[in-house]
Amino acid sequence: MMNACFTPEEQERLARASVLLVGCGGLGSSVAYALAAAGVGRIGLCDMDRVDLSNLQRQVLHHTVDVGRPKVESAREKLLALRPGTRIELHPVALTSENALELFRQYDVVLDGSDNFATRYLVNDACVLAGRPQVHGSIFRFDGQVTTFVPGHGPCYRCIYPTPPPPGSVPSCAEAGVIGVLPGFIGSLMAMEALKLITGRGDTLIGRLLIYSALDMDVSEVQVRRNPDCPICGDHPTIHELIDYEQFCGGAGR
Amino acid sequence: MNVTLTEQDILRYSRHIILPEIGGRGQKRIKAASVLLAGLGAAGSAAALYLAAAGVGRLTLWDPARLIEDDLVRSIAHTRSHLGLSRAASAREKLVAINPDAVVTASEAPDALPGLVEGHQVVVATCGDWMALQRAVVNAGAAAVFAGVRGAYGAALAYRPGTPCLGCLPPEERGEAGLMPEGREDAVAAAADVVGVTAATEALKLILDIGNPLTGRLWRYDGWAATFRETRVARRPDCPLCGGKDA
Numbered sequence: 442m443m444n445a446c447f448t449p450e451e452q453e454r455l456a457r458a459s460v461l462l463v464g465c466g467g468l469g470s471s472v473a474y475a476l477a478a479a480g481v482g483r484i485g486l487c488d489m490d491r492v493d494l495s496n497l498q499r500q501v502l503h504h505t506v507d508v509g510r511p512k513v514e515s516a517r518e519k520l521l522a523l524r525p526g527t528r529i530e531l532h533p534v535a536l537t538s539e540n541a542l543e544l545f546r547q548y549d550v551v552l553d554g555s556d557n558f559a560t561r562y563l564v565n566d567a568c569v570l571a572g573r574p575q576v577h578g579s580i581f582r583f584d585g586q587v588t589t590f591v592p593g594h595g596p597c598y599r600c601i602y603p604t605p606p607p608p609g610s611v612p613s614c615a616e617a618g619v620i621g622v623l624p625g626f627i628g629s630l631m632a633m634e635a636l637k638l639i640t641g642r643g644d645t646l647i648g649r650l651l652i653y654s655a656l657d658m659d660v661s662e663v664q665v666r667r668n669p670d671c672p673i674c675g676d677h678p679t680i681h682e683l684i685d686y687e688q689f690c691g692g693a694g695r
Numbered sequence: 696m697n698v699t700l701t702e703q704d705i706l707r708y709s710r711h712i713i714l715p716e717i718g719g720r721g722q723k724r725i726k727a728a729s730v731l732l733a734g735l736g737a738a739g740s741a742a743a744l745y746l747a748a749a750g751v752g753r754l755t756l757w758d759p760a761r762l763i764e765d766d767l768v769r770s771i772a773h774t775r776s777h778l779g780l781s782r783a784a785s786a787r788e789k790l791v792a793i794n795p796d797a798v799v800t801a802s803e804a805p806d807a808l809p810g811l812v813e814g815h816q817v818v819v820a821t822c823g824d825w826m827a828l829q830r831a832v833v834n835a836g837a838a839a840v841f842a843g844v845r846g847a848y849g850a851a852l853a854y855r856p857g858t859p860c861l862g863c864l865p866p867e868e869r870g871e872a873g874l875m876p877e878g879r880e881d882a883v884a885a886a887a888d889v890v891g892v893t894a895a896t897e898a899l900k901l902i903l904d905i906g907n908p909l910t911g912r913l914w915r916y917d918g919w920a921a922t923f924r925e926t927r928v929a930r931r932p933d934c935p936l937c938g939g940k941d942a
Contacts, residue, residue: 443765443768444765444768444769444881444883445880445881446846446847446881446882446883447883471741471888471892474771474884474888475771475884475885475888476885478767478768478769478770478771478884478885479768479883479884479885480768494703494706494707495706495707495708495709495710497707497748497793497794498707498708498710498711498748498749498750499710499745499748499749500748501744501745501748501771501793504792504793505792505793505794505795506792519774522774522775522776523767523771523773523774523775524767524775525775582714583714583716583906614710615709615710616713617713617714618709618710618711618712618713618714618717619710619714620710620711620714620717620749620896620899621710621711621745621748621749622745622749622892622895622896622899623896625741625744625745625888625892625895626889626892626893626896628888629741629885629886629888629889629892630885630889630921632884632885632888633847633883633885633886633889633918633921634921636883636885637919642919643847643918643919643920643921644919644920644921645921646921649921651921655896655900655906656716656900656905656906656907657906657907658893658896658897658900658906658907658908658909658912658914659907660923662922
């Protein structure tokens with residue numbers, strides 16, 4: 442299947458590319474559909490959760506009959522129905538400091554659609570250490586953020602957020618709620634970033650943090666810079682291997 | 696409003712109900728709402744999936760085009776096994792699978808379109824004859840979101856009675872912004888999804904009467920640059936579609 446939006450060379454790059462999605466929830470749903478449709482050759486899905494009824498209001502990869510099934514299996518089925526030739530690799534495990542580096546090295550680009558701070562810092566550090574570009578997205582109630590981090594080119598997540606918020610200070614989606622369309626918007630922007638990283642076309646969000654309000658339908662852009670004192674990507678890094686992120690986030694990163 | 700939320704609804708929509716701006720009252724409004732989706736191509740597909748997931752009670756899908764291979768690279772509401780069905784019928788199967796409680800009707804008669812507007816609260820228009828749609832929307836006192844995508848560029852404008860309509864926007868301005876119904880041109884699915892989800896978000900805001908809708912605001916997205924722009928649209932008293940009609 443050809444898409445006239447891409448040159449044959451770009452399509453070839455997409456077909457050869459591999460992307461790892463950390464999380465097959467709200468963000469992962471929209472990311473996965475868009476990447477499969479674009480013809481990304483290999484998509485890794487990392488999520489250990491099962492589909493819950495309360496997911497279906499926003500996680501459009503999963504159908505009502507999928508409630509109770511592992512999310513990665515439900516996701517694979519939908520992606521293959523859209524684009525049968527795609528290699529879908531399932532990683533139904535918790536991402537940990539023990540497995541993250543080895544997993545990330547198997548993919549060209551990592552997309553963080555996780556829902557807690559411990560995983561965000563783990564994904565960031567593992568991407569820096571493994572030298573993998575990362576597209577970051579997060580959602581909260583009616584608001585979201587998206588940006589792209591490429592090691593050696595611009596900031597990383599820690600440059601922008603050096604320390605996690607105090608445990609319990611930021612409620613989860615379950616506690617605070619989220620409008621179902623929000624991950625669709627942020628996830629689709631993340632997918633577009635991945636396509637630009639893979640094809641080399643357009644301007645990515647390196648050094649640019651987009652802040653979105655669904656209620657206002659407004660996107661503002663903040664310039665973000667690399668911190669030379671960043672403990673992982675700075676001039677004199679002090680973190681050389683993955684740490685205990687639950688502890689780093691105060692044990693309540695979830 | 697004569698709808699109630701079942702125990703299953705309360706579980707399914709708990710992430711909405713917990714939001715003060717939506718709550719149980721808002722979720723009932725969504726359940727009582729009826730949306731006409733004119734077009735189940737690139738942007739329309741994403742809009743449809745998210746509106747069904749959000750719990751819109753009644754969805755009417757209009758799209759006479761047959762699903763072809765090329766659709767599958769840009770529109771996420773379809774599957775390969777549906778090739779040859781109308782895009783309305785194809786998307787209907789997916790929406791019902793996502794949300795079996797939604798009443799989803801597919802219409803594939805090419806000339807059915809403006810006539811379908813009556814009885815719907817919001818029209819999400821991505822294909823079809825937009826001027827005829829806008830006229831019908833004005834006459835029915837309904838609301839609408841017009842959204843178009845080409846390549847990785849998209850545009851949208853929302854309407855509710857009393858606000859600038861599509862006819863108030865000079866055609867050259869509309870064309871320059873890319874606010875046009877979708878044809879058979881290609882689109883990047885990721886960008887089409889940004890535009891389609893924007894349309895779904897606006898439809899929900901119009902149903903819920905929350906936030907600042909895209910009424911009078913011509914919204915534009917450039918996927919390759921990851922930039923958004925907005926220009927104001929004013930009401931034209933001599934507009935051929937809405938001129939002289941007050942909310």
